[in-house]
Amino acid sequence: MSENVFQRCINPDCAASYGVEETLFSCPACGDLIDVRYDWERLEVPKSLNWFEKRWATRNNKIDFSGVWRFRDLLPFCEEKYCATVGEGQTLLQKNDQVGQYAGCRPEKLYLQYEGMNPSGSFKDNGMAGAFSHAQMVGAKHVICASTGNTSASMALFAHILKLQCSVFIGSGRIAYGKLSQALDFGAKTIQIMGDFDDCMRQVKLIAGERKLYLMNSLNPFRLEGQKTIMFRVLEGLKWQVPDWIIVPGGNLGNSSAFGKAFAELKQLGLIDHIPRLAVINATGANTLFDLYENKGLRFNNGKVDDAAIDAYYQKLNDTGYKPHTLATAIEISRPVNLKKCLRALEICDGVVREVSDADILDAKAVVGRFGLGCEPASAASVAGLKLLREQDVIGPDETVVCILTGHQLKDPNITVKYHIEKQGPHSNCPVEVKNDMADIIEALHV
Ligand SMILES: *Cc1c(COP(=O)(O)O)cnc(C)c1O
Ligand SMILES: [Zn+2]
Numbered sequence: 092m093s094e095n096v097f098q099r100c101i102n103p104d105c106a107a108s109y110g111v112e113e114t115l116f117s118c119p120a121c122g123d124l125i126d127v128r129y130d131w132e133r134l135e136v137p138k139s140l141n142w143f144e145k146r147w148a149t150r151n152n153k154i155d156f157s158g159v160w161r162f163r164d165l166l167p168f169c170e171e172k173y174c175a176t177v178g179e180g181q182t183l184l185q186k187n188d189q190v191g192q193y194a195g196c197r198p199e200k201l202y203l204q205y206e207g208m209n210p211s212g213s214f215k216d217n218g219m220a221g222a223f224s225h226a227q228m229v230g231a232k233h234v235i236c237a238s239t240g241n242t243s244a245s246m247a248l249f250a251h252i253l254k255l256q257c258s259v260f261i262g263s264g265r266i267a268y269g270k271l272s273q274a275l276d277f278g279a280k281t282i283q284i285m286g287d288f289d290d291c292m293r294q295v296k297l298i299a300g301e302r303k304l305y306l307m308n309s310l311n312p313f314r315l316e317g318q319k320t321i322m323f324r325v326l327e328g329l330k331w332q333v334p335d336w337i338i339v340p341g342g343n344l345g346n347s348s349a350f351g352k353a354f355a356e357l358k359q360l361g362l363i364d365h366i367p368r369l370a371v372i373n374a375t376g377a378n379t380l381f382d383l384y385e386n387k388g389l390r391f392n393n394g395k396v397d398d399a400a401i402d403a404y405y406q407k408l409n410d411t412g413y414k415p416h417t418l419a420t421a422i423e424i425s426r427p428v429n430l431k432k433c434l435r436a437l438e439i440c441d442g443v444v445r446e447v448s449d450a451d452i453l454d455a456k457a458v459v460g461r462f463g464l465g466c467e468p469a470s471a472a473s474v475a476g477l478k479l480l481r482e483q484d485v486i487g488p489d490e491t492v493v494c495i496l497t498g499h500q501l502k503d504p505n506i507t508v509k510y511h512i513e514k515q516g517p518h519s520n521c522p523v524e525v526k527n528d529m530a531d532i533i534e535a536l537h538v
Pocket of ligand 1: 213214215241242309340341342343344345346347421422467469470497498499
């Protein structure tokens with residue numbers, strides 16, 4: 092298998108290749124990001140996507156049950172015996188006309204992809220299935236990550252089931268309680284660093300390199316292989332039809348990067364005939380991608396990215412002491428590690444980037460909660476972004492749109508309760524306080 096599968100630096104001037112059994116989080120030659128690559132000509136790949144439906148019949152085989160591994164022919168980097176699974180990817184693509192109406196779409200046009208249904212409550216489980224399989228393949232003993240919360244919850248869940256040691260770095264005070272409670276419950280050694288996510292990320296990269304620990308952040312290219320399957324399941328939910336738009340919140344930009352790679356590969360394999368457009372949504376308080384892509388015109392440019400422009404941008408963030416700030420803590424990141432891969436995805440998918448305010452995120456989240464299965468704040472950025480793109484008429488009212496709801500409603504209950512009790516927006520549903528008296532209670536009920 093190995094010569095058909097390899098790792099390769101994304102920088103076209105370098106393009107160094109490495110074996111799939113190597114553990115790399117950046118190119119040893121030039122420091123750029125690494126991809127997992129396949130020589131598709133020499134691999135056996137199904138001729139049509141509906142072929143994968145036959146695995147529905149064999150779901151008592153746990154890798155056919157997995158929403159990641161039942162697509163293993165499209166991420167064939169390891170032998171089946173290494174495939175790690177906790178039952179991830181049993182997700183739902185739900186048509187939602189009421190949320191669609193809120194965002195300005197015609198009926199039947201908006202779908203919500205509920206990744207909160209994963210075992211740890213976020214899409215991260217898809218990526219961890221990929222990365223933990225590679226970790227098992229290379230015999231890793233101790234896994235580590237920096238996290239705004241969901242990465243640590245997911246990593247800790249997998250680590251404990253697969254009997255690996257695990258440590259997580261989180262910024263002080265910047266983690267939702269639902270997520271922190273999971274990392275603690277799952278037994279992760281939890282190091283709270285006095286700093287933000289970007290500080291944690293810098294430390295974890297250094298320490299993973301120094302101590303040879305296995306890094307589970309989305310710099311790990313095997314994470315992104317697992318996350319490609321979110322798009323396979325979206326297509327499956329649409330009976331293998333390609334939608335017009337995919338909308339996803341952008342934090343470290345692993346998801347958007349994985350989606351672009353998924354579509355490029357499906358197109359190359361002739362499994363789809365065209366590629367949907369991609370919209371990545373930042374929070375206004377953590378808008379590096381928006382600023383670089385939409386304001387400064389930074390492009391992937393066939394791999395010849397203007398590194399000097401990125402360096403200058405980050406230098407300015409340092410000089411001004413900029414700290415990202417948004418209630419959507421899962422996307423409170425100002426130095427997204429997958430920036431270049433996301434630029435590539437935007438090129439592949441003719442993408443756009445937008446920013447939305449915390450107030451807009453909270454309103455969209457309340458609408459998803461009322462009419463859908465609920466989601467955490469960062470996830471609702473996708474719906475808030477859709478509303479904005481409809482107002483700008485970038486997306487037409489008759490276009491088919493899929494918003495990715497990245498995390499579960501119960502990840503961050505404090506923000507939800509505060510929104511309703513403090514009547515922060517038009518969709519607030521404030522509890523009514525009454526005396527312990529039947530007449531008063533009936534009056535409050537309006538029945
Ligand atoms: C991690 C995460 C994000 C950000 O995804 P990236 O791949 O880092 O851009 C968004 N929403 C939720 C709920 C997350 O856990
Ligand atoms: Zn390189």
